[in-house]
Amino acid sequence: MAQAVMRPLADSGRMRADWCDGRPMKTVAAGFIKPNSRLTSFERLEIYNRQYWLRLMDCFAEDYPGLRAILGEQRFHELAVAYLEKHPSRRFTLRDLGSQLIEFLQSDPHWTAPQQELALDMARLEWAHIEAFDNAAKPPVTATDLQGREPAQIHLRLQPYITLLRLAYPLDNFLIALRENTRLRGEASNAIADAPEHSPARKPRLPHRRTLFLVVHRYENVVYYKRLQARQYGLLLAIQNGAFLEEALQTIPAGGTTPPIGEWFQNWSALGWFWMRGAA
Amino acid sequence: MPANRFNAFTDYGIGIGLRIPHYRHILEKKPVVDWFEIISENFMVEGGRPLEILDQILEQYRVVQHGVSMYFGSAEPLNREHLRKLKRLVRRTKTPWLSDHLCWGSVDGRYTHDLLPMPYTFAAAKVAAQKIRQARDFLEVPIAVENVSSYAEFHVSEMTEWEFLTEVVERADCGILLDVNNIYVSSFNHGFDPFKYLDHIPMERVAQMHIAGHSRYRKYILDTHDHAVIEPVWKLYAHAARLAGRTATLLEWDAHIPSFEEVHDEALKANQFISQIEAAAA
Numbered sequence: 001m002a003q004a005v006m007r008p009l010a011d012s013g014r015m016r017a018d019w020c021d022g023r024p025m026k027t028v029a030a031g032f033i034k035p036n037s038r039l040t041s042f043e044r045l046e047i048y049n050r051q052y053w054l055r056l057m058d059c060f061a062e063d064y065p066g067l068r069a070i071l072g073e074q075r076f077h078e079l080a081v082a083y084l085e086k087h088p089s090r091r092f093t094l095r096d097l098g099s100q101l102i103e104f105l106q107s108d109p110h111w112t113a114p115q116q117e118l119a120l121d122m123a124r125l126e127w128a129h130i131e132a133f134d135n136a137a138k139p140p141v142t143a144t145d146l147q148g149r150e151p152a153q154i155h156l157r158l159q160p161y162i163t164l165l166r167l168a169y170p171l172d173n174f175l176i177a178l179r180e181n182t183r184l185r186g187e188a189s190n191a192i193a194d195a196p197e198h199s200p201a202r203k204p205r206l207p208h209r210r211t212l213f214l215v216v217h218r219y220e221n222v223v224y225y226k227r228l229q230a231r232q233y234g235l236l237l238a239i240q241n242g243a244f245l246e247e248a249l250q251t252i253p254a255g256g257t258t259p260p261i262g263e264w265f266q267n268w269s270a271l272g273w274f275w276m277r278g279a280a
Numbered sequence: 281m282p283a284n285r286f287n288a289f290t291d292y293g294i295g296i297g298l299r300i301p302h303y304r305h306i307l308e309k310k311p312v313v314d315w316f317e318i319i320s321e322n323f324m325v326e327g328g329r330p331l332e333i334l335d336q337i338l339e340q341y342r343v344v345q346h347g348v349s350m351y352f353g354s355a356e357p358l359n360r361e362h363l364r365k366l367k368r369l370v371r372r373t374k375t376p377w378l379s380d381h382l383c384w385g386s387v388d389g390r391y392t393h394d395l396l397p398m399p400y401t402f403a404a405a406k407v408a409a410q411k412i413r414q415a416r417d418f419l420e421v422p423i424a425v426e427n428v429s430s431y432a433e434f435h436v437s438e439m440t441e442w443e444f445l446t447e448v449v450e451r452a453d454c455g456i457l458l459d460v461n462n463i464y465v466s467s468f469n470h471g472f473d474p475f476k477y478l479d480h481i482p483m484e485r486v487a488q489m490h491i492a493g494h495s496r497y498r499k500y501i502l503d504t505h506d507h508a509v510i511e512p513v514w515k516l517y518a519h520a521a522r523l524a525g526r527t528a529t530l531l532e533w534d535a536h537i538p539s540f541e542e543v544h545d546e547a548l549k550a551n552q553f554i555s556q557i558e559a560a561a562a
Contacts, residue, residue, distance in 0.1 A: 001396065002387040034433045036471060038499040044432040047500070052392055089391040092349040092362045093321050136326035161327065221329040 001032065005048045006088055008081050015046040056084055059094045063130060064101075065182060066122040066175045069203050070115060079111040095134070098127055118206070121167045125175060125225075128163035128216035132223045135161035138275035145276060151246035156274045158240045163216045164233060170212040172225040177204035219271055232264060239274075282525045286422050286455025286487035288376035292342065292528035296547045299533070302540040303333055313544065315342040317530045318373070321349055324365040331372075338373060344488070344528075345375040346457075349391065350415060352408045352425060352448075353384035353398040363418050370421050377422040377487050379457040380415075382408060382448060397430035400437035400444035409451030416454065424455035424487040429465035429494075429503035441466065442477045455487035458524070460516045461509065461532075465494050465501045474516055483524040491517055491550065492532040506535035508546050518553040526554050 004025075010016045019028045029041040036044075060080045061068055068076040086108075087100040105112055105120050112119035137159055146154060158164075181204065213233035215226045228236070231252050238248035252259060268274065283289045295315035298306075305311070316337060323334050337343060349362065370378060383395040398404050408425075416423045427445055439447070449456055458481075460474075467474035491514075493507030509517075509531070521527065531547035 002390070002392060005392055005394070005396070006390065032434055032436070034435055036433075036469070039431075041432075043499075047431040047502070048394060048396065052394060055393055089393060090389050092359060092386075092391060093324065094393055095325070132328075134325035134328035134330055137328075218328060221332045 005052050009053055015049045063098050064126050066126050117168050121169050122171055125171050132161045132216045132218045140272035141274040141276045154245040156239050165214045167212045170207045170210050174204050282527045290376045294547050294550050295530045296543055301537050305540040317344050317346050320345045320347040343373045345378045347380035350380035351385045352411045354386050367419050379424040381428050382425045383428045395428045399434040400439045405447040408448050412452035412454050424457040426457035426459050427462050429462040431469055442480045446481055449485050456485045457488045458486045459490035460520050461492040461513050464513045465503045468501045478520050486524045488528045490530050505532045522557050
């Protein structure tokens with residue numbers, strides 16, 4: 001029954017008429033499900049098959065509005081079905097439904113052609129948003145924790161909810177605008193009950209290609225996207241990859257104006273980005 | 281009967297589900313609500329806003345946990361990660377009891393995220409009861425299992441749904457979360473008398489009740505939790521309350537959610553039925 005429930009629907013949106021081995025589905029269903037006076041065995045099983053896909057597609061669309069806007073409804077639907085068939089949910093929570101999506105887009109790029117790079121960037125940004133929303137937070141490092149320590153002894157780590165991104169397209173403002181348009185549309189429909197759950201939002205314009213360094217984080221339990229300079233990204237990436245502070249500081253290119261590193265760390269620390277083993 | 285060992289001898293009244301569209305209203309207006317039911321899985325996270333909201337709610341209100349993915353009826357063992365996260369949440373909320381569904385929904389590590397009906401066999405009842413006991417022993421909190429609504433029945437079933445429910449809860453020595461809307465939906469879909477269902481289950485094990493709305497189609501009813509409770513379900517509820525006594529009752533409204541006031545007013549209608557029953561008994 002599980003296999004039948006999780007099998008993709010036919011293009012008509014109904015349960016497929018034939019089973020994997022070619023037998024008519026109505027025969028397969030009748031083998032284990034009783035009909036009643038109103039519904040055949042096939043129709044009774046079909047309710048579950050359709051509910052499965054409605055539920056997962058709804059969740060997937062909610063998690064990836066940006067990807068949906070880039071691909072359009074039809075292509076997004078086709079991608080989602082292909083992805084979910086290959087990577088069904090393996091956790092008790094739907095929160096991780098998209099955990100394999102980036103890998104899938106990289107291994108099966110034809111689903112997003114010709115916008116592979118744009119789609120991959122958006123998928124990475126949207127997954128980072130999910131991670132930032134409810135990943136763990138460690139007690140942030142304070143100035144007291146760093147007192148008396150040399151940079152070579154300071155082993156900072158980035159909070160588990162932080163993702164550093166190097167994007168080929170500056171999609172942050174596009175996604176923010178898209179989410180805001182969707183939120184306003186929902187409020188403007190006068191009542192929560194009347195708001196169409198996934199009505200097409202007025203789509204902001206997609207950005208032109210331009211490298212962007214971004215950190216997706218949360219502050220006071222609100223998710224933010226913060227743009228970084230390339231050298232800030234390099235520094236934070238080194239920290240994320242396990243470098244002690246002294247080593248991480250060496251990623252900053254020599255020459256040019258002296259970067260206000262102290263100010264950077266003051267700001268980042270105020271945002272609670274760092275934690276450290278053994279800190280108070 | 282109302283306060284019993286399956287609800288930790290509490291005497292909770294009428295509650296509603298804690299839902300995102302109502303967060304702001306609840307935290308700003310602080311309405312009087314006897315208790316909230318939370319979906320455990322929504323708060324089995326590592327950090328962030330969900331837990332911030334939960335902690336604010338816990339400062340003001342009583343909370344009971346209701347799960348949707350324990351899958352007592354699945355052939356696989358209980359998920360250890362799930363149990364650990366659930367226990368952490370139980371300690372945080374201090375829920376007096378915990379509920380989940382008498383159903384299955386996962387196979388070979390793949391989750392359907394649905395509440396699939398079980399074949400009503402003695403073998404299935406034995407497996408489910410064993411898993412309920414294991415969960416209770418690990419979580420150290422009373423457990424109530426909920427009867428699900430269903431759209432399919434199996435040739436291999438050896439008994440009725442109410443006989444199966446009874447078999448499971450007595451083997452597991454656990455409580456029942458009696459969902460009267462689910463009984464109504466299933467009675468329509470499978471052609472049985474819902475009052476007969478109520479008359480044949482061990483009411484002394486009822487820890488809590490659910491009421492809800494549903495969607496009526498031409499050939500079946502779908503359990504959508506997106507409408508007000510209809511009159512026949514209220515009648516079933518009244519019958520259940522007559523048999524079980526005043527019992528913690530929760531209105532489920534999970535989709536197309538109206539204002540907080542509308543949902544709460546709908547839930548509080550349960551009081552008129554309880555009052556009538558208590559007046560008649562006096």
